[in-house]
Amino acid sequence: MDEFRIGLIGCGGIAHRHINGYRAIAHDLGTVVAGCDPNSGTLDKFSDQYELSHRFSDTKDLIESGEVNVIALLTPPAVRADVIFPAIEKGIHILIEKPFAENLADAESFVEAAEQAGTVLAVNQQLRFMPDVIALRDIIESDEIGSPRVITHDQFQNRTQFGGWRTEEQRLEISIFSIHLLDRIRSLMGKSPTAVSTVTRAWSPFAKGETLTALTIQFGDECVGTMVSSWHALTQTECRLRIDGTKGSAQSLKGLVVHDPATLTVHSLNGEPRTIDCFEENAFVNAMGKSMNHLLHAARMGTQPPHNGRDNLETMQIVDAAYLSAERGGALVTIEEVKNIK
Ligand SMILES: NC(=O)c1ccc[n+]([C@@H]2O[C@H](COP(=O)([O-])OP(=O)(O)OC[C@H]3O[C@@H](n4cnc5c(N)ncnc54)[C@H](O)[C@@H]3O)[C@@H](O)[C@H]2O)c1
Numbered sequence: 001m002d003e004f005r006i007g008l009i010g011c012g013g014i015a016h017r018h019i020n021g022y023r024a025i026a027h028d029l030g031t032v033v034a035g036c037d038p039n040s041g042t043l044d045k046f047s048d049q050y051e052l053s054h055r056f057s058d059t060k061d062l063i064e065s066g067e068v069n070v071i072a073l074l075t076p077p078a079v080r081a082d083v084i085f086p087a088i089e090k091g092i093h094i095l096i097e098k099p100f101a102e103n104l105a106d107a108e109s110f111v112e113a114a115e116q117a118g119t120v121l122a123v124n125q126q127l128r129f130m131p132d133v134i135a136l137r138d139i140i141e142s143d144e145i146g147s148p149r150v151i152t153h154d155q156f157q158n159r160t161q162f163g164g165w166r167t168e169e170q171r172l173e174i175s176i177f178s179i180h181l182l183d184r185i186r187s188l189m190g191k192s193p194t195a196v197s198t199v200t201r202a203w204s205p206f207a208k209g210e211t212l213t214a215l216t217i218q219f220g221d222e223c224v225g226t227m228v229s230s231w232h233a234l235t236q237t238e239c240r241l242r243i244d245g246t247k248g249s250a251q252s253l254k255g256l257v258v259h260d261p262a263t264l265t266v267h268s269l270n271g272e273p274r275t276i277d278c279f280e281e282n283a284f285v286n287a288m289g290k291s292m293n294h295l296l297h298a299a300r301m302g303t304q305p306p307h308n309g310r311d312n313l314e315t316m317q318i319v320d321a322a323y324l325s326a327e328r329g330g331a332l333v334t335i336e337e338v339k340n341i342k
Pocket residue numbers: 009010011012013014015036037038039042059074075076077079097098099124125126164165176
């Protein structure tokens with residue numbers, strides 16, 4: 001039997017990407033054995049399609065069943081505490097879809113509970129594990145472009161049509177999409193954020209939350225991250241991730257952040273410009289598998305995965321600071337301020 005038996009909580013859209021990613025990448029360490037969803041049609045269709053041996057309509061029954069020792073929590077953002085605390089009490093390791101929580105204070109409480117129990121919590125910011133970002137991380141670590149000073153990450157997409165729970169979210173664009181871009185800026189910068197200023201607009205006629213974000217993150221006095229994320233780019237979709245360091249620059253360009261092909265260009269002051277082709281078939285799905293693989297490996301070794309819950313608190317700090325700044329019309333909000341909101 002495999003070391004880890006995985007249960008999926010939430011069998012909706014993203015669950016298909018997860019199970020396919022795990023089966024492609026993480027199969028040596030774990031197997032999905034159970035699905036859980038209160039929607040019986042969704043649960044049965046999913047469990048039949050992937051031939052799962054156990055199915056549950058209630059999260060408590062799955063957690064109590066003893067059938068799983070790892071959970072992937074793939075539900076809308078409101079479903080977090082009711083699953084995370086009981087699962088931690090049972091010693092179950094958890095991969096939580098982004099956003100980690102509805103606010104920083106909740107995320108902190110999850111991290112504290114997991115650390116006390118000795119279970120592994122990771123947050124599925126899997127877009128860190130896309131091939132262009134892995135290549136950019138290697139370029140930074142090799143010192144080819146020196147230390148990052150400015151990281152600019154923009155995505156222009158046509159996401160004007162969406163439905164379901166997303167239309168009800170007060171925290172929309174930042175919390176459920178550009179949180180990925182913020183997490184990438186922060187992890188590539190390798191420094192803690194200190195202050196954020198943000199402008200948002202809610203341009204969708206049928207959604208409660210924002211659909212455009214323009215944001216600046218300060219990392220101390222020296223380094224700066226910027227991000228523009230628009231769901232209203234009707235044509236010419238584009239995703240750019242650019243790093244300017246003390247010795248040169250590197251940039252990934254692609255149609256959308258989830259696409260397989262990416263063109264990476266690197267030019268250090270001491271070298272010739274070079275281009276790296278970062279194509280990986282099924283990169284988005286594979287990144288889900290890499291994300292689970294990191295968690296399972298850490299659980300086996302008694303270590304922490306790179307996207308662990310405590311690490312994600314800094315991403316959640318940026319998110320909370322961004323919403324507070326937007327509420328204040330774009331005024332600068334320090335991370336110290338949001339850390340002290342309980
Ligand atoms: N990492 C990524 O790239 C990525 C992409 C899309 C969505 N997501 C995240 O995945 C999560 C789910 O998004 P989705 O697009 O799959 O939504 P979805 O609406 O397609 O699916 C959510 C499923 O959760 C189920 N559910 C609701 N309450 C539940 C409960 N208490 N217990 C068990 N199941 C429950 C619903 O019945 C539904 O089937 C969100 O947090 C979203 O932000 C992440």
